[in-house]
Amino acid sequence: MSRLKEVLEAGVFAVTGEIGPPKGVTVGTALEEAEEMASHVVAINVTDLQSAVMRVSSLAMCKLLLERGIEPVLQLTCRDRNRLALQAELLGAAVFGIKNALLLTGDHMVLGDHPEARPVFDLDSVQLLKAASELKAGRDLSGHELDGTPDLFIGAVATPEFEPLELHLIKMRKKVEAGAQFFQTQAVYDGDRFKQFADAVSGWGVPILAGIVLLKSAGMARYMNQNVAGVSVPQELIDEMAATPKEKRREKSAEIALRIVEQIRPYCAGVHIMPLGWADVAAEVAKQINQKTRQEVESRIQKLQSELDDLKARIPAHSASPDMLLQQEKLEKQIERLRALMPK
Structure with missing residues (x-):
């Protein structure tokens, strides 16, 4: 089973990271970034030709992460493949042992380094989620039976600051109905x-991983405000980065990220950190987030242990009722599970 799924289902605050594959076959730097974050995150996303720039495939990098004991999240866009290739990619991921897939539309070709390429968009993101759900149910998008079914934890993307929000919520609801099991936000x-x-x-029952993009400079913040739909960096954060000397920007970036996480933590199931090359900063941010998560999990374990101790004290030495024994087993399993899922 996907560890990401286990963590989210257990209500443990999850932290995920992200790497971008290289433009070429020298994958060492990307793998080093992943390994730097690995001990502090539940899983690592691998982008799929992000910004429509040609790179090594997400599937190949996910396989390399698996070989290093790192749980990957395959990103798969609708832009470059028809429904045959999309389904084949998901089946291929499952064959490799990849358990997580984030399904999204993808940036248009005009934004990338091959603007003359022909976009496909045979399916949109909702239809791709439906296709993945069909595969999990043992049949392809045309209803043909599969010889073996993939075990995938499938997610979708969301944009919290989309305007009007009501319109975006309609599409999100369609994604849930199509099979989205978690959301990762802009x-x-x-x-x-x-x-x-x-x-x-809040009432949908689908966990939300809030997106945290590390701010690297005031210029980057202004660029996102002007060019990235659905992203708005407040002026006070831009001013804060502008006033920070270059040699202090990594420290300030981590500080801002942790401040945002603290604000939104009560309203999400975890965060997805996008380092943009600052894997060391992402690792430090994740490490500090996990310190609080460990405290939360320890508190839950203590409460469960107290319930278990009280139950054991009430169980008769002889002829214990089946209900009491079942309750004891349930509490013991909950404690064991939380200990296993506690972040390092």
Whole structure:
């Protein structure tokens, strides 16, 4: 089973990371970034030709992560493949032992380094989620039976600051109905707006991983405000980065990220950190987030242990009722599970 799925189902605050494959076959740097984050995150996303720039495939990098004992999240976009290739890629991922897939539309070709390429978009993100759900149910998108079914934890993307939010919620609901088991969001910088978004989806029963993009400079923040739909970096954060000397930017970036996480933590199931090359900063941010998570999990274990001790004290030495024995077993398994899922 996907460890990411286990962590989210157990209600343990999850932290995931991300790497971008290289443009070429020299994969060492990307793997080093993944290994730097690995001990502090539950899983690592591998982007799929991000920004429509030609790179090594997400599937290949996910396989390399698996070989190193790192749980990957395959990203798969609709832009470059028809429904045959998309389904084949998901089956191939399952054959390799990849357990997580984030399914998304993908940036248009005009944004990338091959603007003359022909986009496919045979399916949209909702239809791709439906196709993945069909594969998990043992049949392809045309209804033909599979010889063996994939075990995939499938996610979708969301944009908390999309305007109008009501329209975005309609598409998100369609994604849930199509089989989305978790959401990963676009970058979050405004805690109040994220709370509004989280309140709107709070009854859906689908965990949300809030996107945390590490700010590297004031210029980067201004660029995102002008060019990245659904992302809005508040002016006070831009001013904060502008006033920070270059040699202090990594420290300031981590500080801002942790501040945002603290604001939104009550309203999400975890965070997805996008390092943009700053894997060391992402690892430090994840490490500090996990310190609080360990405290939360320890508190839950203590409460369960107290219930277990009380139950054991009430169980008769002879002729214990089946219900009491079942309750004891349940509490013991819950404690064992939380200990196993506690972040390092």
